[in-house]
Amino acid sequence: MTMPDTPLNLIGAVLTLFGSMFLFLGALGIIRMPDLYNKMQAGTKATTLGNILTLMGLGLLMPGWLPKIVLIILFVLITNPISSHALARAAHKAGLPLAKGSVLDQLREDEDAIAAFEAETQASSGKGVDG
Amino acid sequence: MVDLILKAALVFAGMGVALATFQLLRGPDAPNRAVALDVLTLITMPLLVGLAVHAGRIIYLDVALVYAVLAFLGVVALARYYDRGI
Numbered sequence: 001m002t003m004p005d006t007p008l009n010l011i012g013a014v015l016t017l018f019g020s021m022f023l024f025l026g027a028l029g030i031i032r033m034p035d036l037y038n039k040m041q042a043g044t045k046a047t048t049l050g051n052i053l054t055l056m057g058l059g060l061l062m063p064g065w066l067p068k069i070v071l072i073i074l075f076v077l078i079t080n081p082i083s084s085h086a087l088a089r090a091a092h093k094a095g096l097p098l099a100k101g102s103v104l105d106q107l108r109e110d111e112d113a114i115a116a117f118e119a120e121t122q123a124s125s126g127k128g129v130d131g
Numbered sequence: 132m133v134d135l136i137l138k139a140a141l142v143f144a145g146m147g148v149a150l151a152t153f154q155l156l157r158g159p160d161a162p163n164r165a166v167a168l169d170v171l172t173l174i175t176m177p178l179l180v181g182l183a184v185h186a187g188r189i190i191y192l193d194v195a196l197v198y199a200v201l202a203f204l205g206v207v208a209l210a211r212y213y214d215r216g217i
Contacts, residue, residue, distance in 0.1 A: 013136035020143040027147035090214035
């Protein structure tokens, strides 16, 4: 379908081009990054931005469709972080290693602290029952 | 002009699909493949919306929406399976 060269159509097409560039960069990121967590942040953030830009551009090409396209954008904006968070948490719980240069693992620190606290309270309560 | 820019965008998205598919086939273990699948579905959904614009039919947008819902559920199910089994 050929589009006329109105300014609105041009803006929409350029937005679509930028969005698809971000989609491509997200796909490049999951190949280039060293470990799963880096891959996830490249793959999720870049593709979410690319999705929003592409859909907004296509919505400017078809202004009558904007409400439905905004609905799809909102859905992606809500569900994409949830799914990648669940995936990252599952991988971390399963003990997938971080990349070699990583310096900080706060989730592991928190889990260790909670385990230590629970062991301590269990030991003290056990003593209380004995006494 | 608009058609030319849209074709360039289609080329970029197609290269993204190719890279994500390559990673999906190569990925050394299950979580890497799940991430590649997530990215692949996220790239395919704007392509579906672009198909709807190309065909000029608004009903195709529903296809993209349902595809997004199913992709989200699929990735969450994969994460849960990888976490503690079915």
